[in-house]
Amino acid sequence: MTGIYTARIAYRGDDRLDITRKSAGPDGIAFAPSWKLLGPVLAARRHGDPIEPLWPAYVEGYTAEMRASYRGNFPAWGRLLDFLLLKAGEVTFCCYCTDARYCHRTVLAEIMRSGFGATVCGERVL
Numbered sequence: 001m002t003g004i005y006t007a008r009i010a011y012r013g014d015d016r017l018d019i020t021r022k023s024a025g026p027d028g029i030a031f032a033p034s035w036k037l038l039g040p041v042l043a044a045r046r047h048g049d050p051i052e053p054l055w056p057a058y059v060e061g062y063t064a065e066m067r068a069s070y071r072g073n074f075p076a077w078g079r080l081l082d083f084l085l086l087k088a089g090e091v092t093f094c095c096y097c098t099d100a101r102y103c104h105r106t107v108l109a110e111i112m113r114s115g116f117g118a119t120v121c122g123e124r125v126l
Helices: 036-046 051-073 074-086 104-116
Strands: 003-008 016-018 092-094 121-122
Touching: 003 104, 036 051, 051 074, 051 104, 074 092, 074 104, 092 104, 104 121
Parallel strands: 003 092, 003 121, 016 092
Antiparallel strands: none
16 A cells, blocks of 8 residues: 655654655655755754744745755655555655654655645654
8 A cells, every 4th residue: 555654763664764854865865854944943943932833934945845856856756756656655754853743754745645646644653
């Protein structure tokens, strides 16, 4: 069954794809948000400020970055889409965020659902 899961970075399953700016590999980096986009969110978290006011602009910015990534990093996108859609595989998008509601891994899963018809299966609990 084709499916996308999300999880914290500690997840170690075989279907793991690290999509962080900090530690992603060659394929995962295509799906990582820029440091420019991450900066305000990381600062808010560091200071204990709420993320909610920043979230709409973050989602808009990340979605724009993913459109550009699709055009500029198509080999990575192609491998992911081939795996998900042609081979009916599963992938788990992983990053460091503690709250999946305010995390790019969840936004990316939604992009994959709405743009490519993938099934979003939810957050893996570690």
